[in-house]
Amino acid sequence: xxxxxxxxxxxxxxxxxxxxxPAQALALMQGATPFYRALGAAHVRFLQNVDDAxxxxxxxxxxAAAALELNRHKVASDPMVRTFLQGWRTxxxxxxxxxxxxxVTK
Numbered sequence: 001x002x003x004x005x006x007x008x009x010x011x012x013x014x015x016x017x018x019x020x021x022p023a024q025a026l027a028l029m030q031g032a033t034p035f036y037r038a039l040g041a042a043h044v045r046f047l048q049n050v051d052d053a054x055x056x057x058x059x060x061x062x063x064a065a066a067a068l069e070l071n072r073h074k075v076a077s078d079p080m081v082r083t084f085l086q087g088w089r090t091x092x093x094x095x096x097x098x099x100x101x102x103x104v105t106k
Contacts, residue, residue, distance in 0.1 A: 006066040010100050014058040017095040022053040029058060036060050 018025035029046060036044050041062045049055035 007063045008066050008102070009061070009063050010102060012058075012060040012062065013097075013099045013101065014060070015097040015099075016056045016058065018054045018056060019095070022048065022056070026056060029056065036062075040064060
């Protein structure tokens with residue numbers, strides 16, 4: 001009998017408009033990859049807009065327990081997550097959009 005919680009696959013898109021030197025911001029974001037992996041990310045990609053270097057998209061594919069995914073607001077209130085996000089908000093001055101998708105490719 002398998003008591004493992006049901007998992008759902010998600011793709012998180014973080015659309016970021018950097019302040020200052022985009023190369024420095026990108027290096028900082030790439031340095032957070034171990035944090036994403038610790039939270040269960042299976043794949044992380046960093047995409048920089050070729051026409052606007054200050055515009056960066058981070059794509060994070062992850063699996064989460066279905067019960068946990070249903071309540072992402074509780075996860076966002078976790079102290080470790082809040083501290084991590086506060087640092088990003090300070091650096092980006094609120095210029096970040098976040099969307100969560102599910103893959104419906106057949």
